Amino acid sequence: MPELPEVETVRRGLAPAMEGGTLDRLTLNRPDLRFAFTPGLQDDLQGRRILSVGRRAKYLMIDFDGDQVLVCHLGMSGSFRVETAGTQTTPGDFHHPRGVLAAHDHVLLDIGHDDGRRFRVTYNDARRFGFMFHGPRATIFDNPHLSGLGVEPTGNSLDAVDLARRFAGRAAPLKSALLDQSVIAGLGNIYVCEALWRARLSPRRKTATLVRADGQPTRRLHDLVDAIRAVIAQAIEAGGSTLRDHRLADGSLGYFQHSFAVYGREGEPCKRPACRGTVARFVQSGRSTFACASCQR
């Protein structure tokens, strides 16, 4: 499910159950997800207090006392759910090691708070494209998964002048450049399609055409930056997008999928006022692109 707005929504769902609590028990139901869990994961984190649940791009970053960080990526199908002690109908509550597990429940975090509240946070991931690793706070950003990430597409982090420098000389189509996590970190297939539609830019346009000869951003690159910021902000506001059966950590649904202008709308009319175009679907570097051939140039 997860591009940046979905991960941010998950973060907000997990924070109330996790922050301030102690990780009483960490259960790994298999030795790996996409990659093997880092050695010492349980020993290093069990018994520690959770200070905060943060996010960098599509990565959740859970800070523990003792300067440890647990980093989680949800891949394509990863999700977290939160259960409260005492709400399970299965005999023995969630203290049954196996009793309440669903298929593909791979990681369990049992969390206790000083006031007696207890939660189980469960990571479920059918395809296991997700992964987790942990390490000391001081060096966690040296990890190759994090060290190469570009700017967040939110607020003032994303800057047209910086982007122009990164786009200069690139022959690849815009779609590819925007999916490149080392340039902008957090966009994925949906929000790239949506941002390009908002900016009236073709996903096939050569990236470097948004940079002037003097290296400064064109007017259209400024438009693109505005479109990216806006679509990401609105998606976060809406609680992300809920596709298929994905649920938020609290079991509720995101709503942004109802605001898609092009994603998943092949053959339907373009939503731009006065545009007579139809949304087309085509494949770029192996992934579906949705765009209006009439108004996106």
Place this chain on the structure above:
DNA sequence: CAAGCGACCTGACGGC
């Protein structure tokens, strides 16, 4: 180096 593509893995869905 940039760019493109297969691989990883399971489940849902449509067509026959």
Place this chain on the structure above:
DNA sequence: TGCCGTCAGGTCGCTT
């Protein structure tokens, strides 16, 4: 009903 092909929100690693 069952089988088969296609598709899915991501990222890595290999080849040009």
